[in-house]
Amino acid sequence: MEFKEAKNKFVQTWGALGSQWGINKTMAKIHALLMVSNEPVSMEDIMEELQISRGNASMNLRSLMDWGIVYKEYKAGERKEFFTAEKDLDELAVKISRERSKREIKPTLKILKEVSTIEAKDSAEEKHFVDQTTKLYDFVLKADNMLDKMTEFNDNWLGKLVMKMMK
Amino acid sequence: MEFKEAKNKFVQTWGALGSQWGINKTMAKIHALLMVSNEPVSMEDIMEELQISRGNASMNLRSLMDWGIVYKEYKAGERKEFFTAEKDLDELAVKISRERSKREIKPTLKILKEVSTIEAKDSAEEKHFVDQTTKLYDFVLKADNMLDKMTEFNDNWLGKLVMKMMK
C-alpha cells in the first residue's frame, strides 16, 4: 500500500467510526486528516482533499474547535487561516472525555436524580422503578468519576499498575 | 413528580442518550422501558407505551437481543412472547463493552495496523503519518484492553482500589 492510499483509508475509517458514535462523519474525517498532517492545513486544502463545500468545512471546523481538539493557526505573511489537530493522544482523550461528560453524562445524571427521587407508593412496580433508577444513578456517577480520574492520572503509578494487571 | 411522568421522562432521556451514541433512539427507549419494568413486557405493551409500529418493535427487539442485553421469555399458558432487559448494571456494562469492542474497535485496529505499516519514504510527511498512526494503534489497543479488564475485574480488589482513589 502506498502513502496516498493509506492516508485515504485512515481518513475514511476514522470518519466511519466517528459516525458510529455521536460525531458526524465529516467532522471525524477532518479531524483524522489534521491528525496525520505534519503541518497546518488550510480550509482550501481540506475542501479539496475531502471533496466538501466551504460551508461544510467551516461549520465542522467550528465544532472541532468547540470540542477543543482542533486549533486555528495563523502563518506569518499569509492571510488565510490554517488548522491543526491536538496530536497528543492522552490530551485528546482527556478533552473528549471531559466534553462528553459535560454534554451528555452530567445532564443525564440530573434527570436520573430527579426521577429516582419520586415518592414511591407501595406498588411493586413503583418500588422497582425507584430502585433501578437509583442504581443507575450510582452507576453512571461512578463510571463518570472513574473516567475522569483515569484520564487525569494518565501517566502515574496507578495507570502503570493497571497496565501491569493487563499482562 | 408522579410515577407515570417520571417513567416517561426516564424513557425519553435514555432514548436521547442512546441516539447520541451509535444506538438508535427507539432501541434505547425499549431498553429503558424494560429496565424499569419489574416483570416481562409483551410486544403489544411496548408498542402501546412507546407508540410505535409492530415492525419497528420487532426489529429493535431483535437488535437488543443480538446485543445480548434483552431476553425473550415465555409465560406458561400464554402464546405471546415477553421480553426482559438485563438489569444487573455491571453485567450490562460488560456486554455493551464487549459488543462495541467486537463491532468497532477490533475492525479499527485492523485498519490502523495496515496503514501504520506502510513503508515510509523519507519525506517528513510520510514519516509523520506512520508515526502518528502507530501511536494511535498502540493507544486504541491499550484503551481496549483496559476497558476489557476493567469490566472483567468488576468487583474485585482492583476495582475497589480504583474506587478508593476517587475519594
Add this chain to the structure above:
DNA sequence: TTAAACTTTCAAAAATAATTGAAACATATT
C-alpha cells in the same frame, strides 16, 4: 473608502436513517 481575500451563516436541497404496515411466515389449537 474601496476593493480584495477570506470566513461564516443559513435556507433550500440532498443524502441517510428510521418507521410503517401489510404480506409472508410460524406455530399452536380445534
Add this chain to the structure above:
DNA sequence: AATATGTTTCAATTATTTTTGAAAGTTTAA
C-alpha cells in the same frame, strides 16, 4: 387440514441529519 394467534420481513414512506452554495459578514491593505 383449516383456523387462530402471533412474529418477521422488507419495499415504500416519512423523518432526521447533513451538505451545499450563494449572500452577508469580516478583516486587511492600498
